[in-house]
Amino acid sequence: MVSFKDYFQSGPVRWTQRHLLGLEHLSADEITLILDQAAEFKRLANEGHTKLKLLNGVVVGNLFFEPSTRTRTSFGLAAKRLSADTVDFSPSGSSLSKGESFLDTARNIEAMGVSLMVVRHKTPGAPMFLSQRLDSAVLNAGDGTHEHPTQGLLDLMTMREQCGDLAGRTVALVGDIRHSRVARSNIWGLTKLGAHVIVCGPATLIPPRIEELGVEVSYSLDDVIPRVDCVNLLRIQFERQRGAFFPSIHEYAHLFGMNASRLSRAREDVVILAPGPINRGVEITPFVADGSHSVILDQVSNGLAVRMAALYLLHRRQQELSSSPAPVDMTLI
């Protein structure tokens, strides 16, 4: 019999969200709750308990309207580890190409018995759009340049493992802040947990008034590097850019790439993260990516635990609401 610490019922904080659309509307306690739950799942996995019967009979829909490898695989595996069944959807060759709408596609998949809907989409707000129109719980697996909450959570989990309490720590988000949903989720999560966040990149990739989110803005990685506990290197989102944001990849790498020289001026225990997929030689050199400070593969492992936690908590909330005579609408809207 596996001893499973159920934070949902016994912990000091209750999970009350119907959907997971972003970190913006979560409290620090709620973020911590997911991270603790994820840590518990990770502990169990490390002890060899890789199949938990917590979502037995539940169907998880993986609706990826935008290409993805690791997030999709991670969500799929997370569902399986919780004993859920999964339905996968990708737009190529689907009814979308026959003219069916996004909403009708989701409704049809829901009608197959799906109760947890994992949605990735290129348009900001698309998961929220579905959450307002479906009965399923919706998990945002990345919506355009808005949020990617489970990536943000797995980054937090990884940093927390390396640094302990994140309050008072300094984290640099480096690169394409403008087009990064990971940056936004990181900013919300880190600031809520008390970390100091520096966003760093070319001025063209720093969106206006981002400092009003409680972050420091820097255009010089060289100035920033000695001050930080963690560096999260964001990928240049070539596919989301609509113009020339910097002169060349070489110039970008020269000014903002994480290389051995910059690493040598960082703190000895600096932690290097990259949400991936990484552009080797652009944001990060192979020396750094494969070096001892890099936790890139830990991030991937933690992603599985975080997604298990998210699926589990949302499912439990659904159960709670369905057993309640007068369910309260707890959407994030």
Next chain:
Amino acid sequence: MKSILIKNGRVIDPASGRDEVTSVLIRDGHVAAIGSSEAQVDQVIDASHMIVAPGLIDMRVSLREPGNEEDETIESGTAAALAGGFSTIACMPDTDPPVDSRAAAEFVILQAGRAGNCRVVPIGAVTKQLEGQELAEIGQLVDGGARAFSDAKQPIASAEVMRRALEYTAMMNRPIFHHPQVPELVAGGLMHEGFYSTLMGMPPMPAAAETIMIHRDLTLAEMTAGRLHLMGVSTGEGVEQIRRARERGVRVTADVTPHHLFFRDEHLQTFHSKYKVNPPFRTEADIECLIEGLKDGTIDVITSDHQPYAEEKITCELDQTPFGVVGLETLVPACITRLISTGILSWAELLAKLTVHPARILELDAGVLDVDRVADITIIDPRPTTRIDPHTFRSKGRRTPFADMELSGKIAHVLVGGELRFSDV
């Protein structure tokens, strides 16, 4: 034609400055008398506590017919216009095919006549196919009934084309209605660039896209002595540029929509497409400037910018749904709530922006309530509070940011050519 006596109403005619509680006698489609009652009439309308105004004019409406009748038809659009208090509307050429020929303009007038609702004035295209390349046959469009020219929401990107268009239309003393926006600065954009676009990760549309284009347009209008009308001004800097240009004699007019006086960029935080408009909702500071512009006359006209779309076109992802909301049936209550109830504008000032000013810009024999003039009259009851329910709209379009809001006032009656075409009492 029957005679009608409108009695006990507060008759306001901004053109003449009339503002008194009196009666209006209508006979043979014209105003026969103001201030004298007549015993023998076919119908009496009691307008006690109501505003009796010249028939309202909305000079910026998209009707979608021909080509997109699932969104709106001339019949449904003009029915919505009547319900909104308008006896005349001017419709944009953004149909499929666009109104870039004499036949297309005549088609609009013919269909409007068949519908038998309000009057419809076509606005012709500035360029063929609204492509911004070659001038449309503007002279023939004038012969077909076009009163102004516009490429609708397609900004005329080429300064050379805009220059020639202003020169050419000046020859006929017709205005160009321009959507002032630098296309490359808003490409792919969904909302105003600022804190909220950053927060939401939304592709932005900077205010500079509007102000740069306004500056260009004003310079060209000054150079050519052409008549320029700037549609849907949304930025404080834009208002200030127009104000300064007016002072030096540039022939420029401008309009604003009621929804741009109500809503800010932050409303799109819900990701609801009812807040997706072009130009986008801006900031509180911009709204304050728009209101100043309305008060001091820099902004001459209030328009609905009525943009109807079928349900299936608005129930989709934010980037897939088109810009625009319907406005014909909410304009008057929105203006009363935002501008009259707050004391920002007087009734005469508001009505001027909905009657005589658009009539002058379009050179219409309308917008005036006086003896011997055609009896296009709108009667407004400012008292009731109405919860906006889009399902009751006559328009086929249902998307409005005012949905479920409580707004003041309603349209009681609309007369077109002395005929009572709409009543809701």
